[in-house]
Amino acid sequence: xxxxxxxxxxxxxxxxxxxxxxxxxxxxxxxxxxxxxxxxxxxxxxxxxxxxxxxxxxxxxxxxxxxxxxxxxxxxxxxxxxxxxxxxxxxxxxxxxxxxxxxxxxxxxxxxxxxxxxxxxxxxxxxxxxxxxxxxxxxx
Numbered sequence: 001x002x003x004x005x006x007x008x009x010x011x012x013x014x015x016x017x018x019x020x021x022x023x024x025x026x027x028x029x030x031x032x033x034x035x036x037x038x039x040x041x042x043x044x045x046x047x048x049x050x051x052x053x054x055x056x057x058x059x060x061x062x063x064x065x066x067x068x069x070x071x072x073x074x075x076x077x078x079x080x081x082x083x084x085x086x087x088x089x090x091x092x093x094x095x096x097x098x099x100x101x102x103x104x105x106x107x108x109x110x111x112x113x114x115x116x117x118x119x120x121x122x123x124x125x126x127x128x129x130x131x132x133x134x135x136x137x138x139x140x
């Protein structure tokens with residue numbers, strides 16, 4: 001498999017859009033329950049997580065020739081190969097499991113956990129995008 005740089009960059013743009021969208025929603029959100037905002041935040045988090053994991057999986061398989069055992073392993077291996085700095089790998093730890101909860105565990109979704117992820121997600125998504133872009137500049 002060949003690393004598709006254009007495809008990766010296209011997905012990173014979508015990740016940056018998700019980060020900006022989350023910031024806008026969080027900045028205008030009022031206290032209390034707003035189902036529309038809650039759903040928008042959940043969708044932004046899910047989209048961002050999907051992009052991070054998709055890009056990471058593509059890099060692992062196309063450039064390094066390895067597969068990941070699960071979503072969490074994608075983040076871990078990107079750190080092992082030096083694609084992600086250790087600090088960012090730690091910040092993204094748990095993203096794979098959280099993605100699964102958003103997709104499959106919606107009946108028992110913990111609003112406080114969603115709020116904690118949402119608080120840091122825009123910066124973490126942007127940092128992931130920047131790390132991937134920086135790593136790609138090192139490629140021949």
